[in-house]
Amino acid sequence: MTDPAPARLVVLISGSGSNLQALLEAAKDPAYGAEVVAVGADRDGIAGLEIAAAAGVPTFVDSVKAYETRDDWDAALTAHVAAHRPDLVISAGFLKLAGKQFLDAFGDRYINTHNALLPSFPGIHGPRDALAYGVKLAGATLFFVDAGVDTGPIIAQVSVPVLDDDTEETLTERIKVAERAQLVEFVGRLVRDGWTIENRKVRIP
Ligand code: GRF
Secondary structure (H helix, E strand, O other): OOOOOOEEEEEEEOOOOHHHHHHHHHOOOHHHOEEEEEEEEOOOOOHHHHHHHHOOOOEEEOOHHHOOOHHHHHHHHHHHHHOOOOOEEEEOOOOOOOOHHHHHHHOOOEEEEEOOOOOOOOOOOHHHHHHHHOOOEEEEEEEEOOOOOOOOOEEEEEEEEOOOOOOHHHHHHHHHHHHHHHHHHHHHHHHHHOOEEEOOEEEOO
16 A cells, blocks of 8 residues: 655744754654645744745745734735645744634644643743743643634643753753654654544544
8 A cells, every 4th residue: 555645734933943944854754744845934034934945845924014904914824824735734933823714724733832831831931931930840832723822722741840040041942852852743643643632632543
């Protein structure tokens, strides 16, 4: 029997793209079962877009400012992602909340990686907030996106220690190393094995 076609991933980014890079590396192995078919960003001039271009992956940029209303932006982002027929859409450091049209189209297959152990420290300053609170464990959460801010069903979590002399930068970096490995592992498992969600519980058979 021939192998099924690799699952189609669209990755959304806003920054350095280290998670994207890890997915591109993993996808070089046919056994991984997925390929990155497009990368979308909400801003130009970011390293992640260069990583995509260097890998020969098509890119698009939808900046909120380029549209008259947030709904128009949401419609454009939805159309650009849909054009690549994704099996999974991955927010990897994408700093925008998708709107209703996007969630209507992809809410059953849109995942996000967040650099905190949810439900603690949602929002864009996860490591900073964790450090300020004084927690001893920090980490990353992979989850299905819903209409809230970092509130959707959790796929996986990984923890790292918070050290006494940590700064926001050192903790952020430690989290990112664990976060990348988790993202690669679980994207692969999701596309290869599928999943169910019942009462918020995500199960991968
Ligand atoms: C990740 O740690 C993500 O959780 C946070 O931003 C980082 C993105 O890093 N929101 P990169 O662009 O993949 O390097």
